[in-house]
Amino acid sequence: MNQTKKDMIQLFVRRVCLIAMDIVLINMSVLLALLMRFNVTISSIPEEYIYKYEQFMIPFTLIALVVFWFCRIYHSLWEYASITELYKIVEACTITEVIHVCVTMMLELGLPRSTYFMTWVFLVVSVSASRFMYRFIRTGLNRYRTTDDDIRIMIIGAGNATNVLIREISISHYLANSRVVCVIDDNPNKVGKYIHGIKVVGTRDDIKEMAKQYDVDEIIFAIPSASPENRRDILSICKETDCELKILPGVYQMVDGEINIKDIRRVDVLDLLGRNPVEVDIESIMGYVKDKVVLVTGGGGSIGSELCRQLVSHKPRKLIIFDIYENNAYDIQQELCINHADANVETLIGSVRNVGRLEDIFKKYHPDIIYHAAAHKHVPLMEVSPNEAVKNNVIGTYNVARMADKYGAEKFVLISTDKAVNPTNVMGATKRICEMIVQSFNEKSDTDYVAVRFGNVLGSNGSVIPLFKKQIEAGGPVTVTDPNIIRYFMTIPEAVSLVLQAGAYARGGEIFVLDMGEPVKIDDLAKNLIRLSGYTLGVDMNIVYTGLRPGEKLYEELLMDEEGLQETANKLIHIGKPIDFDKENFAHNLARLEKSAYDETEDIRSIIKEVVPTYQPRQQQ
Known part of the structure; x- marks a missing residue:
């Protein structure tokens, strides 16, 4: 017998x-009401009322059960009963008694008027008690049961x-061996007060002391409305x-606003970045993507695949995934086929170096928008293979x-990087040249060419967080190039949101830049991840500093001095003013x-x- 069938049988038996x-409580309520009306002795009840009670006993029972059913009294999980369920019981009993x-x-089977009111009272009390008794007993047992585990x-x-x-933990199957022992809150008026018998023992300044004492x-962390900065500061003390x-997700983002114990998750390093997520005007995205043929080169990569995920939900006429790595392309193709079965997705294998392959694709599909x-x-890797970076x-x-120019595309959006600003490595320098290519084409083409520049993407292939996690899983040490190295960070969905927003804002020639808040020290990220993984720095796990790698610098910039900043409708997205350069000489140098x-x-x-005068290569060590 499978689990689903067992659950259905269990539900049927419970109902x-x-x-x-x-049935017992409904009839007992009327009888008790009559007893209370006539001096609490059956012999004192007039025979006519006994007769009327017996005559209407079965119809009244059926009426009450039907009302209870339609008021969903038999559909609730009573182990999680709350004030909402109590309202339902009162509502059902009131309707029943009115009928x-x-x-x-x-x-003409009427009873004394006071009997009806007392029947309603007994019915509400008895039905409520029968539902809440399970929870009451379980909570009591959990409160006084303690074990070493x-x-x-x-x-x-x-x-x-x-x-x-606190209420849910006391009855949850998922946290059967868990017990709340104290609460922390920054409001001094709450300190010393109790919530369900649990004392508020102090503010954030007392966290470390109270953790030891209790x-x-x-x-x-259970403050869903906390700002990212507040959450970061408090979690930094906790770690x-x-x-x-662990952290409780935003209450108002949950279904029906209910807190589910299963939704409590471990604190992630992202919770410690202290920056609000980038918000994107979805409507403007849908306007320019819908019913268009969209081509994503590198569509199987970290950024490319997320672009495909977000684009496909905005109903392009055709989405073309183009990638040289067949495994990556296959993975995103299968994911989109499962989650968006009605989407028109074409997956093509090939290299952007191959002009013939590109010519064939553009001639056949005529893409309107290219990412x-x-x-x-x-x-x-590019430092030791610079020719491949150029190719x-x-x-x-x-x-x-x-x-894109030859076949009349509407928009061309280049994914660039903050490493293109005053580059010290080949990868950053080649990306700066890509930005210059975009700028030069924009001046002579009807296509709108733009570039999107952002920092390090958390969770992308080869990024620092997955590397640290692998090193921690392997038992350490965690390697950091320099204790003072800092980087700007963003999530993959944020990076893709910026790219999509840039496409909506694009008028040609812009370099879009995201305001990513304060940069983060890589050393702090490593230390946080070690602690969040349950290890003690310097005892269970060490950090080893390996020195800056070839082409690496201590900090990245988002703009060159000459570019300046211009705001967009999204205050977190800015436009850098294009830097002019000799286009004819650039074309010669490119060849x-x-x-x-x-x-x-x-x-x-x-x-x-x-080609890139601002390129200052670091000497290989």
């Missing part, structure tokens, strides 16, 4: 038991979320304890941009750069330097 119990009064009067919990926040959370094993950290995400992006990043971008790359020239950095 039958509840109905049987209600009781009306029908008995019509049939109990997980002792501190909750941060003394608001509505904590009120519900022998806390786990801390749950200095030896406790496991160019195909590129080599790993800084250290793929520079020449590949030129090939796709030329096809020279292509020839040198394919000739496998060893000194290609000097040619790159001629």
